[in-house]
Amino acid sequence: MTRSEFTGSRILLVEDEETLAVGIEFNLNDEGYEVEWAKDGRRALDLFEKQDFDLIILDIMIPYVDGFEVARKMRGETPQVPILMLTARTGIKDRVKGLETGADDYLTKPFHLEELLARIKSLLRRKNWYQDSAGEHPRFRFGDNEVDFINLTASAGGKSIILTFHEAAVLKYLIQHKNQVISRKELLEKVWGISPKARTRTVDNFIMRLRRHFEPERQRPVYIRSIRGAGYMFVDKASNDEIDR
Amino acid sequence: MDKKRSLTRYVVIFVLAQIAWFSLLGLWIYRFISSRMILKQVDESLSSWVMSEAANIFTLVFGCVLFLAISIGMSLIFRNFTVQYKITNLYDNFIANITHELKTPLASIQLNLETIKNRNLEHSQMEKFITLMLRDAGRLNRLINTILEVAGLEQKKAVYQCGIFTAGRTMRELIQESRKQFNLSENALNISGRAECECVIDKNSFRILIDNLMDNAVKYSRGPVHIKVNLQCTPKKFIMEFSDKGIGIPSKSLKKIFSKFYRLQRPHAPNVKGTGLGLHWVREIVRYHGGRIKALKSEKGAAFRIELPVYRVSRKRRLKKLLKTSQKLNAGIK
Numbered sequence A: 001m002t003r004s005e006f007t008g009s010r011i012l013l014v015e016d017e018e019t020l021a022v023g024i025e026f027n028l029n030d031e032g033y034e035v036e037w038a039k040d041g042r043r044a045l046d047l048f049e050k051q052d053f054d055l056i057i058l059d060i061m062i063p064y065v066d067g068f069e070v071a072r073k074m075r076g077e078t079p080q081v082p083i084l085m086l087t088a089r090t091g092i093k094d095r096v097k098g099l100e101t102g103a104d105d106y107l108t109k110p111f112h113l114e115e116l117l118a119r120i121k122s123l124l125r126r127k128n129w130y131q132d133s134a135g136e137h138p139r140f141r142f143g144d145n146e147v148d149f150i151n152l153t154a155s156a157g158g159k160s161i162i163l164t165f166h167e168a169a170v171l172k173y174l175i176q177h178k179n180q181v182i183s184r185k186e187l188l189e190k191v192w193g194i195s196p197k198a199r200t201r202t203v204d205n206f207i208m209r210l211r212r213h214f215e216p217e218r219q220r221p222v223y224i225r226s227i228r229g230a231g232y233m234f235v236d237k238a239s240n241d242e243i244d245r
Numbered sequence B: 001m002d003k004k005r006s007l008t009r010y011v012v013i014f015v016l017a018q019i020a021w022f023s024l025l026g027l028w029i030y031r032f033i034s035s036r037m038i039l040k041q042v043d044e045s046l047s048s049w050v051m052s053e054a055a056n057i058f059t060l061v062f063g064c065v066l067f068l069a070i071s072i073g074m075s076l077i078f079r080n081f082t083v084q085y086k087i088t089n090l091y092d093n094f095i096a097n098i099t100h101e102l103k104t105p106l107a108s109i110q111l112n113l114e115t116i117k118n119r120n121l122e123h124s125q126m127e128k129f130i131t132l133m134l135r136d137a138g139r140l141n142r143l144i145n146t147i148l149e150v151a152g153l154e155q156k157k158a159v160y161q162c163g164i165f166t167a168g169r170t171m172r173e174l175i176q177e178s179r180k181q182f183n184l185s186e187n188a189l190n191i192s193g194r195a196e197c198e199c200v201i202d203k204n205s206f207r208i209l210i211d212n213l214m215d216n217a218v219k220y221s222r223g224p225v226h227i228k229v230n231l232q233c234t235p236k237k238f239i240m241e242f243s244d245k246g247i248g249i250p251s252k253s254l255k256k257i258f259s260k261f262y263r264l265q266r267p268h269a270p271n272v273k274g275t276g277l278g279l280h281w282v283r284e285i286v287r288y289h290g291g292r293i294k295a296l297k298s299e300k301g302a303a304f305r306i307e308l309p310v311y312r313v314s315r316k317r318r319l320k321k322l323l324k325t326s327q328k329l330n331a332g333i334k
Helices: A018-030 A042-051 A067-078 A092-100 A114-134 A167-177 A184-192 A200-214 A237-244 B002-041 B042-052 B051-117 B124-155 B166-180 B203-219 B278-289 B319-331
Strands: A011-015 A034-038 A054-061 A082-087 A103-107 A140-141 A145-147 A152-156 A159-162 A222-228 A231-234 B163-164 B189-192 B198-201 B226-232 B239-243 B291-296 B303-309
Touching: A011 A018, A011 A042, A011 A114, A011 B198, A018 B124, A034 A042, A042 A067, A054 A067, A054 A114, A067 A082, A067 A092, A067 B124, A082 A092, A082 A114, A082 A237, A082 B203, A092 A103, A103 A114, A103 B198, A114 A184, A145 B124, A167 A184, A167 A200, A167 A231, A184 A222, A200 A222, A200 B291, A231 B166, B002 B051, B002 B189, B042 B278, B051 B124, B124 B278, B163 B166, B166 B189, B166 B198, B166 B203, B198 B303, B198 B319, B203 B239, B203 B278, B278 B291
Parallel strands: A011 A034, A011 A054, A054 A082, A082 A103, B189 B226
Antiparallel strands: A140 A145, A145 A152, A152 A159, A222 A231, B163 B198, B226 B239, B239 B303, B291 B303
């Protein structure tokens, strides 16, 4: 067994293919995680309600309640629990749907064992970072907006919004380093926990979503600014003038 | 969504084309009659000089027949097109399903191989993983066979080895074999009726047929599996009714479920996997034997009725042909 900082983390594995589930469970146990295995969506929600988990590994095509709905329900109850979707579907639509319903990461079958383990670790690491930093400053107010980082909710210009974990984490990271230029590479590493290769559009998409939520004018952002050739910077409006100068 | 809209577009184009044909026909008849009337008024002798009465009528009738033939031809081509169109739409689903069915066992084999490679396993653990991988390899093999067999069936390349068997006894044997294969207890199955009539049967393909029905019964049962089979003979037919107590089939889908690639979309079902080929295969097997299959309305669970012609009574040309090809095949093998 390999000991790590995450030894003892509890993982809920939702997978109806027995041969695959047995293999995954064995490997996770060997890594020092505690695993509960649910064979279908109904059982998964049942276990989720009764026990606490640090991470969910979720197949999409599962009996009774499909993976998307399971993710949506889990997100409704515990917004911060990281969800790793594991599926044979490779279509772009499925990926987008998965991420929109609240999955944090998406791994397609067949996958490499090492990649699965690395992604689990990165999700757990991110969860810890997020929990620590959200615990310090659970709420943040800028302009007409107020964000609750614990419950992943926000109010923007009087409208209430539910944030996904990624949206909240990107915002949290930018706010934590406000008035500093943060590169896409840094965001990918710190927030997604992945090595930055050709996936820089991911960051841009999330920035666009955040701007849609919080900027009074999306085309002329005042809070989340693009710094040409460098990345993004969060600017609190109170200190706007200073920056503009 | 887009595809549905574009089919509507084709239907509109087709209807407009038909309207155009018939307007042209109408216009033509109108012009023909009016010019004849004019000619008649001008001069009787001139009219007969232009064209004889009989030739005129012949041209009119022949023209109408030609127009009708073109219109019918177009309708037939259009009908065929819509059928193909629907199959293409279902085919997209099939690709998604088959991708899932192929990738899942592959993922499992890969994971288990990497586990053996990366971890220090004890002998017993190693054996466990190898057994799992063999199970997946078997699953992949069955799936690939299904795809190939169904393709062969359509190109009439499937190999049948038919013989004359007592229908009831043969079916009982095959059903019991299948029950064991699916690890079902004896109580899960209730077979009634004797059915002593003789039918022309290829045992191998009926084994596949029963396995498919049994597989569905297992997959779509929420609790323990209960299967009821009734066997009987009428003077002309052998009838087998196969029913389970699973989630059943909505009555509007009773006919569609035999279509190639068709799958019921039910997100809350106990099973969500499949290729959409199983029942299509079943129907093709029954048809090949000169019989019929129907999904019956049932209050609880799914129910199928399979009819085969009785050999002595019907002596259809089809059955004789089946036996003849099988005999040739046997001779070839020997």
